[in-house]
Amino acid sequence: MRKTYIGELEEVILLTVAMLYKEEAYGVAITHKLVEVTNREISISAVHATLHRLEEKGFLKIEDRRGHAGAGEDDAKDISN
Amino acid sequence: MSRPPRWPLKIFERFCDPELFDEIGGDLEEMYMQWERTFGARKARRLYIIHAIKFLRPFIFKKRKRYSTNVMTLNHFKVSWRNIKHNTGFASINIVGLSLGLTCAILIYTLISYHLSFDNFHGELSRTYRFVVEEHRQSPEYYSVVPQPLGKAFANDYDFAEKVAPHS
Numbered sequence: 001m002r003k004t005y006i007g008e009l010e011e012v013i014l015l016t017v018a019m020l021y022k023e024e025a026y027g028v029a030i031t032h033k034l035v036e037v038t039n040r041e042i043s044i045s046a047v048h049a050t051l052h053r054l055e056e057k058g059f060l061k062i063e064d065r066r067g068h069a070g071a072g073e074d075d076a077k078d079i080s081n
Numbered sequence: 082m083s084r085p086p087r088w089p090l091k092i093f094e095r096f097c098d099p100e101l102f103d104e105i106g107g108d109l110e111e112m113y114m115q116w117e118r119t120f121g122a123r124k125a126r127r128l129y130i131i132h133a134i135k136f137l138r139p140f141i142f143k144k145r146k147r148y149s150t151n152v153m154t155l156n157h158f159k160v161s162w163r164n165i166k167h168n169t170g171f172a173s174i175n176i177v178g179l180s181l182g183l184t185c186a187i188l189i190y191t192l193i194s195y196h197l198s199f200d201n202f203h204g205e206l207s208r209t210y211r212f213v214v215e216e217h218r219q220s221p222e223y224y225s226v227v228p229q230p231l232g233k234a235f236a237n238d239y240d241f242a243e244k245v246a247p248h249s
Contacts, residue, residue: 027108028115044108045135048101052140 004057012038013050014059027051083122085113089133097141105136208243 006014016033017025031047034040054060090106097105109132116125165172203209212231214224232245 027104028111031112043135044112044132045138048105048108048136049138049140 006054006057006059009042009046010050010054010057010059013047014054017051017054017060083117083125085110085129086126089130093133093136093141101141105141109133109136 012034013030016030016037019037020029020033023029027044027047030051031042031044034042034047051060051062055062090102090109093105094102109129112132113125113129116128120128165176211225212227212235214227216222216224229247232247236242236245
């Protein structure tokens with residue numbers, strides 16, 4: 001674990017993942033949920049980058065669920081709590 | 082239902098981490114479909130390209146595998162030892178020559194630094210000189226003894242002689 005503190009966007013996205021991970025917490029879903037809940041526009045690339053940063057810091061694990069939902073998406077799983 | 086342009090992902094594919102590539106491509110495509118539904122094909126196309134460019138962040142690049150650097154070391158030693166054994170003649174010439182050269186260099190260095198290590202405590206070292214006598218007979222000989230009037234004569238006749246002093 002490189003750094004253990006997280007930034008504001010990372011926190012928001014981590015919380016969103018926690019909301020979504022029972023269904024599908026992947027890039028597009030997280031982006032939409034963020035727009036829906038916080039009413040802020042965020043680009044899909046920013047979400048991806050943040051997810052990878054969070055994974056690097058060990059707050060979540062990205063797992064490949066190809067063939068699960070048909071789209072071949074990688075879902076994020078919250079492992080912080 | 083139209084298709085998003087191909088070229089952004091084609092460019093991506095070259096340097097993007099293959100695991101991330103599927104993820105990114107899938108998400109971009111899904112976004113495209115939604116944009117098309119809300120804004121129409123033209124704007125969706127533009128947004129798709131913009132967001133593809135926005136993905137050009139450091140994390141998408143292929144991670145170079147870092148091998149530990151000392152894996153080959155033992156093999157290198159082995160191979161060089163075998164080469165030495167195989168070309169005994171040249172190897173011994175090289176080794177002897179190199180060690181001789183190094184020895185000479187080190188010896189010369191120590192000798193010279195020893196000779197330069199004396200009388201370094203004077204304040205104006207670069208402007209201080211000492212008279213010696215050099216006598217040429219069968220072979221040149223050196224004495225640290227000079228005729229007594231030399232000091233005075235030197236101080237009188239040469240204006241670059243600031244101060245003269247005898248010492249024993």
